[in-house]
Amino acid sequence: xxxxxxxxxxxxxxxxxxxxxxxxxxxxxxxxxVLDESRATVSLPHGDLHLDWEALxxxxxxLVQLPRLLxxxxxxxxxxxxxxxxxxxxxxxxxxxxx
Numbered sequence: 001x002x003x004x005x006x007x008x009x010x011x012x013x014x015x016x017x018x019x020x021x022x023x024x025x026x027x028x029x030x031x032x033x034v035l036d037e038s039r040a041t042v043s044l045p046h047g048d049l050h051l052d053w054e055a056l057x058x059x060x061x062x063l064v065q066l067p068r069l070l071x072x073x074x075x076x077x078x079x080x081x082x083x084x085x086x087x088x089x090x091x092x093x094x095x096x097x098x099x
Contacts, residue, residue, distance in 0.1 A: 005075070005083040013069040017055055020069055027093040044086055047077030
């Protein structure tokens with residue numbers, strides 16, 4: 001887990017757009033969420049989080065293909081504490097199995 005989160009950052013996620021859209025409502029917990037095709041706005045205490053995403057070509061490792069999604073996070077009007085608290089839950093919710 002990170003100890004701080006910038007107001008704007010980009011991540012590459014290992015999922016499809018359909019998977020992302022299925023996970024997003026749970027990942028934002030009880031924060032109001034507005035979806036619009038490949039964009040979303042999450043209402044946070046004293047600000048918002050704007051998300052937008054686009055599918056990338058799959059990553060190929062030998063015969064395996066892994067989906068990729070580029071996700072941009074833009075926090076507006078939030079404090080570092082709000083960003084940290086939101087992202088801690090968000091990251092834990094999206095954490096998948098592994099070693």
